[in-house]
Amino acid sequence: MDTFLLDELLRGFLREDLEHGDITTEAIFSSEETGSALFVAREPLVAAGLKSVAARVFRLLDEQIRFFHITPDGTRTAPGETLLTVSGPVRSILRGERVALNLAQRLCGIATLTKRYVDAVQGCKAVIADTRKTTPGLRLLEKHAVRCGGGRNHRYSLSDGVLIKDNHIAACGSISEAVRRARAAAPHTMAIEVEADTLAQVEECLACGVPVIMLDNMDVPTLRQAVELIAGQALVEASGGVNLRTVRAIAETGVDIISVGALTHSAPACDIGLDWAAG
Template sequence: MNTFLLDDILRGFLREDLEHGDITTESIFSGHEFGSAVFRARQPLIAAGLETVAARVFHLLDGQLVCAEMAADGQRVAAGEVLLRVSGPVRSILQGERVALNLVQRLCGIATLTRQYVEAVQGCKAAIVDTRKTTPGLRLLEKYAVRCGGGRNHRYSLSDGVLIKDNHIAACGSISEAVRRARAAAPHTITIEVETDTLAQVEECLACGVPVIMLDNMDVPMLRQAVALIAGRALIEASGGVNQRTVRAIAETGVDLISVGALTHSAPACDIGLDWSGAVHPAC
């Protein structure tokens, strides 16, 4: 996680929540009390972002806060286990609690769902990859969580690669012409991928020498036909209609990549709570 990019995002989240101050906490505590609390998993989950995100939130809020016992990214955690311990000024712990919890609940949810998909295709060569269907403002974090769960990242942004989709093809007129234009304009270091939904389009891609072919919303028999037709001449991505019931059958067709939008747009947040764990005492 690049903290240069991350810190601006986290500061924005803290500003949103704190605004002009925490009326409740500042009314109850003088600012001289110290204590400690733990983030505790209330369900089995895959950890993501405890050290890289939650601890960073607390550090940015107050340099006196100390985080320890942090679950490692990708670690399998049982219900009841401690994910992170934070100690220091009581006011700062309480003020950072919600931002840190919101983020790790979201990230652990994505990592946990991703791991379920990854485990579903074990033994197949297919890798599970994410999409750009992310929460605005959270893409850096959500794609990081996918990696914590054992998945891989597709494009981070539109500038990362050429992906010629159905609307590009419809507006341009043909795959061949869209590929010709892309090759003429894109840097030589950029890979070209084309989305297809028929075997005729797959054949057109092969005739153009497209290096990555996306098979979009094809059923399993058609996927098998497309994989046989491509015969190793391009990297193959399957997309569309992927869920935990279908992903294994899709992987068994021999595709190289399976992109799953649900990893980031539909992952349920994990149930994680903050429990007070140490007596409040005045600073020495």
């Protein structure tokens, strides 16, 4: 994650929480008092964003803050393990606590859920990818968390690739016409992906020479037929109706990519606490 983009986000989150200051902390502690605190996992989780996000929150508040332990992204962590140790001015640690914890809990939750999906398809060629179904304002962070869990990123924004979906097709009239128009306008370096809901639409995609076909909301038998029909002529993505109960069967149909909106829109936050260090 580019700190040029990241820092702007984090400063906005801090402004939201601090507004005109931390009345409680400033009333109790002087600017000279120092201490240390620990981010502790309360449940099994996959670490994400401890260094790049949580620690960065504190550093933006106060350059004097130091870190003596930071769990690397992608690390499986057991309950009770320390994820991050923060040391420095007490005021600064307490001011940044909630923003840093909120983000760490959210990102570790996404990484942990993503890892469950990745583990579920082990031995299959399919990779797990995210979608644009992210929390507004948090896409940069949430897509990073998916990668920490072993997943892949789909488009970051609408400008990253041509993806012709059902409403494009309905408004245009046909897949063939939508592809023709997209090819006339898109750069030659940009691949075109088309969403297909039926085997007939898959055949139309193949007739157009579409390089990436998204099989949308197909049941497993239909997915298998579609993969056989495509027969390596295009990269195959499956999307829609994917959950931890169905993902293995979907992967076993032979698709190349499985995109899962739940990675970011439904991941529960992990339970992480901030404990003040003794002494």
